[in-house]
Amino acid sequence: MDYQPYIRNLNIESLNEMQLAVIDAAESNSDIIVMSNTGSGKTLAFLLPLVAKLNPDVKGTQALIISPSRELALQIEDVFKRMGTGNKITCCYGGHKREIEENNLIEAPTVIVGTPGRLGDHLRRGNIKTGNIHFLVLDEFDKTLELGFQEEVGYVVGEIPNISQRILTSATQGVSIPAFLNMQSTQLLDFVKPDEDENKTIFEYVKSEDPDKIETLVKLLSYIGNRSTIIFCNHRDAVERTSELLKEKGIITGFYHGAMEQRDREQSISKFRNGTYNFLVTTDLAARGLDIPNVRYIIHYHLPDTEQTYTHRNGRTARMDKSGNVTIVLGPNEKLPGFIEPDIKLLEISGNYPIPDKPKWGTLFIGAGKKDKVNKIDIVGFLSKKGMLKPEDIGVIEVKDFYAFAAVRKNLISGVLATIKGEKVKGKKVNIEIAR
Incomplete structure (x- = not known):
């Protein structure tokens, strides 16, 4: 199949090694597990062979893509539309009216992408006809299972009787594959490069004398200046509280978490991308699946609870050959987790720095x-x-x-x-x- 028109529509000059390997493996009709770093182009890697498998003589839905978050689902839909294949795609996710999706599903789209809960809802209501679905993608499948969707994913997969090929993607190695996926003749394509980011990322930590740590965070942001920065907290209420405290100190921030309405979430990310604010306070929801280019700093305001969480947070910076900084804010009663780099350096901020200028x-x-x-x-x-x-x-x-x-x-x-x-x-x- 000639993929060049789709690649040109996306303004991409050529495919990378991982993408070519997925296309080649897909031609054998085997099930595929793709392991590759965040930002390496996994979306296009599975969309191109998906398009090749679509039969123009078959009516109805032929491919289903399951995503762990609505933001990632919307990004997949956007990439597919920009490819210009001529095939209809519908995105299904919680946070907006189900009736909109029901209208889009009346004339069955060739491809459906969505989150597990909303897809399961449509299946139970009979809105999705599964008889002609033969191609299944679980994007960032480890994150999907980590978020507690395993039962719902199992239901969705169980409602598709004629799956002939499955593609699973992840940025994490060693994740177990649920038996309900019934993977057959599986090819594992492992392109994860553990040391890739280490050459481009500076790892540091700062000490806070106060358990609250907010004054240390203010000092750190003043030291950083107006550089694109994501600040990770472990809980939704902490996200809003931290953002509000920073605003009281004169630092313009936005916040982002899963309890926000869909429009508010999209608006917050859009304002961060376009420079309306340079600091985004968020939960781990923003650790994966979002297209946010040129993030320079990652701040672990709350310590990550697992090595996977730490890795995925850090993956938001130093993307596409750019450099980045990862900084941990350590309270007086906190210790660095064992999975943190052993040679991580202490950052001592001496002197006083002005509050960052307000964005233009x-x-x-x-x-x-x-x-x-x-x-x-x-x-x-x-x-x-x-x-x-x-x-x-x-x-x-x-x-x-x-x-x-x-x-x-x-x-x-x-x-x-x-x-x-x-x-x-x-x-x-x-x-x-x-x-x-």
């Missing part, structure tokens, strides 16, 4: 998206012509199904909102406001 970008929420036939070019044109903005005043734009987020120079936002008041986007009046 703000974010507009635009109440129209892909389902309204609105794309990035439409939004750039609207903000340029109606909002009187120069190209350099418009930052990253992300378009979702029903709304979009656009970064604009913060000092210009109020004026832009006044200028575009009452104006229409592609002939439709939509709500445009500052993303809170």
